[in-house]
Amino acid sequence: MSQASVLMWFRRDLRASDNAALNAALRSGASVHCVFVFDRRILASLPPDDKRLVFIHAALAELQQTLRDAGGELLWRDGDPVREIPALARELGCASVYANRDYEPYARQRDADVAAQLTANLGQLQLHKDTVIFEQDQLLTGQGKPYTVYTPYMKRWRQSFHPALAAEASTALRGALAAPAGTRPLPTLTELGFGEATLDGLRVQTGRSGALALLDDFRRRITHYKTLRDFPAVKGVSYLSAHLRFGTLSVREAVRAALAEPSEGAECWLNELIWREFYQQLLWHFPAVAGESFKPEYRGLPFPNDAALFEAWSQGCTGYPLVDAAMRQLNHSGYMHNRLRMIAASFLVKDLLVDWRWGEAYFAQKLLDFDLAANNGGWQWAASTGCDAQPYFRIFNPVTQSEKFDSKGLFIRRYVPELAALDDKAIHAPWLAKTLPPGFVLGRDYPAPIVDHAVQRAAALRLFARD
Known part of the structure; x- marks a missing residue:
C-alpha cells in the first residue's frame, strides 16, 4: 500500500543517482520530498574556515539543481535534526522518513532519537545500507564474532561478494518527486556563520559532476594504481576519498569500476575499498575505539x-x-x-x-x-x-x-x-x-x-x- 507522501533525508549521500534510500523512497509509490539539515551539533565543532563546508555546499547546490530539473526541490533546515526532521515530516504529512544508515556513534544516537520522535507521532524512520557493501553483522567469523584482522575479513568479503550487491540503485526521479510549494536558495556559508573558505590547491572537483569526472579520469589510470600509489609527487591515487565520504560517489560505483578492470592496480584499489569497510565494521562493533586504543x-x-x-x-x-x-x-x-x-x-x-x-x-x-x-x-x-x-x-x-x-x-x-x-x-x-x-x-x-x-x-x- 503506497503512502501519500514521504521524506528523503540526505546526509552523507549527496547524489540523486545510485542512492539506496532515495531509490527506496521513489519505489514506495509516494510523493517524495527531499531535505538536508545543516546539523548545528556538528557545525558547532568546525572552525570558521572549514573546507568541508565548501565541498558540501557545492555538492548541495548541484543536488538541488538536479532535483529541480526533475520537478522537485531540495528543502533545507538549519538546526538539530532530532527536532527538524520530525517537525518537517509532520508539516508535510509524511508518514515515513527515508535515510541511509550511518555507523558513527553520534549518528547512531541521532537516528535513534529521530526514530523515537517519529514513532511518537505515528511516523517511522526507514534506514538503508548505502555507504558500504557489507554492514553491521553481515560478515562475521566462524565463531560469530567481528573480524579484527584485515586479511581474513578481506577474504570473507571477496568470497561473500556477488555482483548484485554492487548493482545500481536508481529509479527515475521525474514524476515521483513532490512539486515544490516554493523555492528557497541554499544559505551562504556566511549566513551559516562560516567564512568563505576555498579549495585552492586541492586536487579534487566538487559535486556529483566532479565525482564522475574524477572517476572517469581514474579509470584510465587504475591499471597503474598499485605501482604509483605510494609516490606523492605522482598522479597515482584516485582522489575520490572526499566523494566517497560525502556520497557524491556511491561505493557501488567504486566497486563496479574496480571490477571492470582486470589488473593488479584495480585489485589493489578494491582492497583499499575493503579496508574502508573493515574500519567501518570495527567502529560499528567497537564504538569505544573512537576515544581509546583498541588494544x-x-x-x-x-x-x-x-x-x-x-x-x-x-x-x-x-x-x-x-x-x-x-x-x-x-x-x-x-x-x-x-x-x-x-x-x-x-x-x-x-x-x-x-x-x-x-x-x-x-x-x-x-x-x-x-x-x-x-x-x-x-x-x-x-x-x-x-x-x-x-x-x-x-x-x-x-x-x-x-x-x-x-x-x-x-x-x-x-x-x-x-x-x-x-x-x-x-x-x-x-x-x-x-x-x-x-x-x-x-x-x-x-x-x-x-x-x-x-x-x-x-x-x-x-x-x-x-x-
Missing part, C-alpha cells in the same frame, strides 16, 4: 605529550622535510596523500612521543575527506594501538621513507620551497649534507631536526614495551 594493553601509555613538539609537527616545522611537506599540504589544501598520512602519524607517535589521539583530532579538523572510522583506524594502525596494526617495534624512518617515495624531492620542493635549491640527496636530510647552497643556513632558513630519530626510536620502544 587494552596500550590504553595507559604514558606519552610525554610535549606541546611544543606537537605544534612544530602541526605547522610543518620539524626539520624532517617529507614530514613537513606532508603537514603543509594538509594545512594548505585539506588533503594529504595516504603514504604521507602513515609517515606523519608514525613520526608524531614514535618520534615525538605524542598520543595518537592528538594527531587524530588534528586530522579530523583539517582533512576534507575526514571519516571517523578511516581516520581512527589509520591512526591506530600507525600508533600500533589498533587491531591488525603496525607492530610497535616497526617504526618508519622519515629519511629513508623520503628517499624511497620522493627520491628526487619533487613533492618536498613543492611544499617546502625553502629547500628547493638543495640537491636530490641533501633535500631528504639537510643536516647531514656536506655542502649546502650558498646563503642557506640550517636553523635559520629551515629548522634543524627537533629530535634525533635514532634516540626517539629507542625511547618509543621503551615506552611501548613499558620498560
Whole structure:
C-alpha cells in the first residue's frame, strides 16, 4: 500500500543517482520530498574556515539543481535534526522518513532519537545500507564474532561478494518527486556563520559532476594504481576519498569500476575499498575505539605529550622535510596523500612521543575527506594501538621513507620551497649534507631536526614495551 507522501533525508549521500534510500523512497509509490539539515551539533565543532563546508555546499547546490530539473526541490533546515526532521515530516504529512544508515556513534544516537520522535507521532524512520557493501553483522567469523584482522575479513568479503550487491540503485526521479510549494536558495556559508573558505590547491572537483569526472579520469589510470600509489609527487591515487565520504560517489560505483578492470592496480584499489569497510565494521562493533586504543594493553601509555613538539609537527616545522611537506599540504589544501598520512602519524607517535589521539583530532579538523572510522583506524594502525596494526617495534624512518617515495624531492620542493635549491640527496636530510647552497643556513632558513630519530626510536620502544 503506497503512502501519500514521504521524506528523503540526505546526509552523507549527496547524489540523486545510485542512492539506496532515495531509490527506496521513489519505489514506495509516494510523493517524495527531499531535505538536508545543516546539523548545528556538528557545525558547532568546525572552525570558521572549514573546507568541508565548501565541498558540501557545492555538492548541495548541484543536488538541488538536479532535483529541480526533475520537478522537485531540495528543502533545507538549519538546526538539530532530532527536532527538524520530525517537525518537517509532520508539516508535510509524511508518514515515513527515508535515510541511509550511518555507523558513527553520534549518528547512531541521532537516528535513534529521530526514530523515537517519529514513532511518537505515528511516523517511522526507514534506514538503508548505502555507504558500504557489507554492514553491521553481515560478515562475521566462524565463531560469530567481528573480524579484527584485515586479511581474513578481506577474504570473507571477496568470497561473500556477488555482483548484485554492487548493482545500481536508481529509479527515475521525474514524476515521483513532490512539486515544490516554493523555492528557497541554499544559505551562504556566511549566513551559516562560516567564512568563505576555498579549495585552492586541492586536487579534487566538487559535486556529483566532479565525482564522475574524477572517476572517469581514474579509470584510465587504475591499471597503474598499485605501482604509483605510494609516490606523492605522482598522479597515482584516485582522489575520490572526499566523494566517497560525502556520497557524491556511491561505493557501488567504486566497486563496479574496480571490477571492470582486470589488473593488479584495480585489485589493489578494491582492497583499499575493503579496508574502508573493515574500519567501518570495527567502529560499528567497537564504538569505544573512537576515544581509546583498541588494544587494552596500550590504553595507559604514558606519552610525554610535549606541546611544543606537537605544534612544530602541526605547522610543518620539524626539520624532517617529507614530514613537513606532508603537514603543509594538509594545512594548505585539506588533503594529504595516504603514504604521507602513515609517515606523519608514525613520526608524531614514535618520534615525538605524542598520543595518537592528538594527531587524530588534528586530522579530523583539517582533512576534507575526514571519516571517523578511516581516520581512527589509520591512526591506530600507525600508533600500533589498533587491531591488525603496525607492530610497535616497526617504526618508519622519515629519511629513508623520503628517499624511497620522493627520491628526487619533487613533492618536498613543492611544499617546502625553502629547500628547493638543495640537491636530490641533501633535500631528504639537510643536516647531514656536506655542502649546502650558498646563503642557506640550517636553523635559520629551515629548522634543524627537533629530535634525533635514532634516540626517539629507542625511547618509543621503551615506552611501548613499558620498560
